[in-house]
Amino acid sequence: MLDVNKLVQDFPQVDQLIEGQPLFWQNPDYQQKAALPIGLANIFDAEARFQRFAKYFEVAFPETLPTKGILESPLIPIPDMQTAISRSQAQPLVGQLLLKADNLLPISGSIKSRGGIYEVLKFAEKIAVEAGILVYEDNYAILANSEFKELFSQYGIAVGSTGNLGLSIGIVAQKLGFQTTVHMSSDAAQWKKDLLRAKGAVVVEYDDNFSNAITAGRKQAAMDPKVYFIDDEGSVDLFLGYSVAALRLQGQLKAQGIKVDEEHPLFVYLPAGVGGSPGGVAFGLKEVFGKNVHPIFAEPTHIPSVTLGMMTGLNDQISVYDVGIDGITKADGLAVGRPSRIAGKFMKTLLLGSATFPDEQMMAELARLYQTEKIKVEPSAASGFAILKQCQEALASEYPLANSTHIVWSTGGAMVPSTDFARYLADGQAELGN
Template sequence: MNEAFDLEQLLIDPVVSALAKAEETAWFAAKPVNTAVGIEDSGINPAITEDARARFRRFAPWFAERFADTRPTHGILESPLVGIPDLQAELGDRYGKALPGKLWLKRDDLLPVSGSIKARGGIHEVLQVAERIVIDAGLMSATDDARVLDRPEVREMLSGHGIAVGSTGNLGLSIGIVASELGFNATVHMSMDARAWKKDLLRSRGVTVVEHAGNFSDAVAAGRRTAEEDPSVWFVDDESSLSLFAGYSAAGARLAGQLASLEVTVDERHPLFVYLPCGVGGGPGGVTFGLKQAFGDAVHCIFVEPVSSPCMSLGVRTSLHDAISVADIGLDGLTAADGLAVGRPSRLVGEHLQQLIDGYVTVTDERMKACVGLLHDVEGIDVEPSAAAGFPGPWQVLANKTYLTAFGLDDAALANATHIVWSTGGSMVPADEMAGYVAEGQGLAGKVSWR
C-alpha cells in the first residue's frame, strides 16, 4: 500500500475530482465483459461458493438448536425478498421519472442471529475455522452433523482458541455472537464509527471489545497484530478473506431460488439490477460473485457508497485499489452509514472482481437518511442508514444512456427489469435509535434535492 501516485494527475479525471469534492457520482463500465471470462480472470475458484452452501447446510441443525430466530427456517440463515411498489412510485415522483420494471428489497436487515448481511460472510468464516480445528483434532469428520461441536470435550478444546476481527460494527457482531456461542475466546476491535449498542451487546455475550480512536483500517490492523502475536488466535481479515467472500457468495443461488418461486424471469431481455451498499467491499463483492454464477450476463451489480467514504469507487477508478485511501483525496471518511465508513478498499474485490461489477454510485448521508424516512412512511419498513444507500441507484442507471446503450439495455428490456436494493442491516438497532433515524429521515425527505 505504498504505491506512489500523482494526485494532481488523478484529479484530472472528472470522476476522481467529483469524489474529492464529496459530490454524488455515478460511473459505469464502458462495455460488458462475458461472465465466464470475468470469473476466470478473477482467479477465484467458483467451487468455494458450493463449499460454503454445503457448510451452511451442515450447520443448520446446530443453528436451529442454539438460535431461536433460525427455527422457522430449520437453521438456514436467509432473508426475505419483498416488493416495494409504493416506494417505487414515491421515488419516481420525487425524481420526476417513473422506474420501469419492478423494485424489490432484499431484507438482509432481517437475517437471523445478527441482523445484517455480515451474517453471511462473518458467520461462515467462524464455522469454517471451528470445523478445521475440530477435524484436525480427530473429533469430527467433514460430513458430521455440526451438533458434535456441542460435546463438552469439543467446547473445551475450542475455548483454548481465539478469534479476532476488526470492524465498524456489524461484522464484529456476527463473528462475536457465533464465535462466543461455539466457545471461542472472541475479541472484536472496533473503530470510532461503531455504535455503542453494538459494543454493549457483544460484551453481554462475553466478547472482549477493544475500542480504537482511529478508523476501520486502524481496527483491522490492531486485530491483525493480535493474531500475529498469539498463534492460537485466528484473525478474520475483512480486507482479503476468501472465507468471508465465499459465505457472501452463497446468497446468489438463494436469490435465484427466491426469484423463481415468485415467477420472476431473469435473462437477457429481463435484466436483473442489484444495488449493493459497499464498505471495504467483501460483502458486495462476494454477493456479486454468487449472483454472476447464478444469472450470468443477465445480472448487473452496482456498488453504492457514501460520498465521504467512496473507497471502492476511488480504488477501481484510479486502478490503485488499496494503494489509495479516501484521505489521500482530502475526505474525512465520516458518515452516518457506520458500516460503510471505510477509507481503503479490499484489493481482493476491487482488483479481481472489477470485470463483474457494472457501476459505482455515491450518495450523501442526507439522501440515505431521507430514504430511511420514506421507506418507513410508505412501506412500514425500518432500516439503518447504510442499508438505504442503494435506493437512488435505479435512477442513476436510468440517467446514464451511454451505459444502457453499451450494455444493450433498451426500453423493452428495462420495462421487464427487476431492480433489487440490498438492505444490509437494521433489525437489531435499539428502538429509540431507530426512531431517531426515521424522524431525521422524515425531516430530510422534503429538503433533499431529488432532481
C-alpha cells in the same frame, strides 16, 4: 507520494469524488473475460458447509428453526416504495423493485451473517475434525456439546470491524466457545459495542478509522498462534460466505416467477464499505446468472473507497484520505477509507459500476421505506435506494429497463435499538420535509 493533480488529470471523475459530488461511474472493463481463482464449485462448497451446520444452528439459535437452520433472508416486493420513489423523482422507476432483506437475516440481522459467520464455521470445523471429535457425516448439533466448547475455548478469534461484521462473528464465536476479540473503529455505533460485550466478547475501541483499527488488530492477533484473525480486507472465505446468497436468490426469483434473461435484466444495488460483502454477493450473482445480472455498488460521497480504488485502478493502494476526502458519514457500516485487497481485483470485470450519494438522500430513503412499507433498516442499508435515479438515467439507453428487475440489498437493521431507529427516522423525515 501520490500526485493528486496527476490522478485527476488521468481520471477526471476523481475530481467529482474529491468535491463530494454524487456520480455514476461505469466500469470500462465490465463483462470482459477474466480468469478468477475461484468459481461456482467454491460457492457450492460454502453452501454445503452451511448445510452441515444447519442442525447446530437449530439447537444453538432457535430463531433459525423456521428456516431449518439455514441463514437466509426474504426477497420482498415493495410496490408502495417504488410508487413513492417515482413520485419523488418526477419520473417513473420502471421495472419491478424488490428488497433483499438481509436486515432480517437470523442471528445478527445483517449481511455479515453470511460471510462473518461462515468463516467462523469453517475454522471451527477444521479444528474439530483435526481433533478427531467430529467427522463430516456427523449431525453437527453435537457442536453445542461441552466437549466442543472446551476445545474451542483454547483458541481465539479476532476481527476488525465498524460494527456488523464484529457482531456476527462475536455472537457465533462466543456461542461456540471461542475467546473473541473485536477491534472497533471510532465509527462503530455504541449499541453494537454494548451488545458484543453483553455476549461476552472483548471489544477494543480505537479513536481512529477502520483501516488503522484493523491493522492494529491484525498485529495483535499475529502475536498468538492460537488466535485466528478474520481479515475483512482480504479474506476469500468471507467472500465465499457472502457468495452463497446468489444460489438462494436464484430459487427466490424462480418462486416469484421473475425472469432473468437478456430481455429481462436484473440490476442489484449493493452498499459498499471495504467491498468484501458486496463483492462476494456480486461474484456469486455473476457465477449464477452470468451476463444477465448487473451488480452496482452504492457508496457515500464522503467515503467512496471502492469507487476510488476501482476508478483509478489502484484498488487497496489508495485511500479516500489520500485525496483529501474526510470519510465522515452516518452510514457506519460503510465507513471504510481503503477498499479490501480482493474486492477491486475480483470486481474488475464483474461490476457494472458504482454510484455515490449524499448522506441526506440515504436518510430520506430510510424514512421513505418505513413510511411506505413499515420496514426498519439502518442508514447504510438504505444506500441502494439513494442511487436508483442516477443509475436509471445512466443506463436507460443501454438496457431494456421496462422489463427489468431492481433489487436493493438491505444490509442491516434488525438489531438496531428502537431509540436509535427513532433518531434515524426523525433525520430522514426532516430530509423528506415531513
